[in-house]
Amino acid sequence: MAEEGLKQAEPRPSRAPVQKRGQQRVEAILDAAEAVFGDMGVDAATTNAIAERAGASVGSLYHFFPNKDAILQALAERFAATMTTMLARELRLDEPWVPLPVLFREMIESFAQMDEAHPGYLAVCRATDSASGGKSAVSLQMEEHMQELVRTLLARRMPGIPEAEAARHAALSVVVVHAVLDHVMSVEEPLRSGIRSALVDMLVRHFTPLEAQFPRATSP
Incomplete structure (x- = not known):
């Protein structure tokens, strides 16, 4: 037994x-x-x-x-996870002394490489948003995660910035970057690269005064 x-x-x-x-x-x-x-x-x-x-x-x-909708949903979730992970890496949260032009140029270049390596990304995003009658739950969650990352970046680069102001600038930058990068996918070169370059300049001009207004993180 x-x-x-x-x-x-x-x-x-x-x-x-x-x-x-x-x-x-x-x-x-x-x-x-x-x-x-x-x-x-x-x-x-x-x-x-x-x-x-x-x-x-x-x-x-x-x-x-x-069904196809389930595949679409799973693919949208995979894209969102990839984009969020990439942004977390490119924002270099542990290196708050990196100059803004370098930071934003590398970030936009990475997004551009992602878009070009995954031509189905834009179609998937538009389809899931359209099916939801606006922003899909996946898109909204991705944008919230991205805004949280940008808020963390601002808090580390500008420790004196109020939370409400950091949240406002984070939301604005994420929405603008997302909209512009989606748009340029339907634009031919060299205009596409020109718009991406202008986006980097716009981000630098937007955030540079904030770094002057609030105490900056100490360089290593």
Whole structure:
């Protein structure tokens, strides 16, 4: 009996490899959806086209996503997480002495690289916002996270700035940057690069007086 009890107590094999394979399939489907949405737009895209691009059967796709809208939602969430993580890195919160022109130029360049590397991003954002009749929950949450990061940046660069003022400038900058970068994706070069450069100049001109008005963080 004791032997039986010991056998029953043996742990089951880990499901981690199975879960990892499942996550890899999900990512492959999302990668395929991003490409399809970028090529033909969200409205024209079908689950058949996404499955074919992913090298999977439609049945396999439906195992993870019940319909195209669910894929769209998951892709929007992945984009939002990527954008927020990238902004957190580019704001260099642990280096508040970095000159504003350098900070904003690197940030806008990173956003531009993200947009160009992921042509389906704009289509996904517009589709999720349109379905919500305004800003989608994902877009609103992403903007709030970004505003929080900018508020943190201002608090570290300008310790004397009032919270309400930091919040106002953070909200304004995030909304403006988001709107301009979305717009330039439909503009041809060299105008596209010119607008991005002007956006950097605008941010520098906006925040430079604030650094003069409030005590700045000490340089290393």
